[in-house]
Amino acid sequence: MFRKHALMFNIINRLLDLSILLIITWLVGQKYGSTELIKVFAICGSLLMIVIFSLSGIYKSWRETSIPGQIRFLFLAWLSVLIIFNVIILLLCNSQQMVVLWPFALFRAPEFLYWSALVFLGLAAERIIVKITLNSLRKKGFNKRTVVIAGAGEIGAEAGHVCFLKIRGSVLM
Secondary structure, three states, X not given: OOHHHHHHHHHHHHHHHHHHHHHHHHHXXXXXXXXXXXXXXXXXXXXXXXXXXXXXXXOOOOOOOXXXXXXXXXXXXXXXHHHHHHHHHHHHOOHHHHHHHOOOHHHHOHHHHHHHXXXXXXXXXXHHHHHHHHHHHXXXXXXXXXXXXXXXXXXXXXXXXXXXXXXXXXXXX
């Protein structure tokens, strides 16, 4: 059932990611009031997130990956976004700005640290909620796969066991 809607789920996931980034950017902007910096966070952050998350495989199927494994992968992708974001800032600044920003660029700014931590927490919470929701739907019978194994001997039992482990209990035998 979910497989035929995979493209729709992928698009919704990307839109949720962008929404989380933009909402948290707006909230950080309300707290710190720096409109120029918030615009940079919103524009560069969203573009880099779309590109890096797409290239790193964040939007692939995570059915067989544990939640900690998925969050670890998300952390590495988000860290890549932040590092590239800071490199771009350093490359685009003039000599006066370079004196202030070098060597840590935006990593010293509290609004950047809050923004980056809150966006990561928002993205992680979204993925945890989606994973738990999809797992509970699978346990209720949605997206089950039917497998017929011919053979009642050891090979049939081994095939059933392997099949059950491979798709984590979402199989009807």
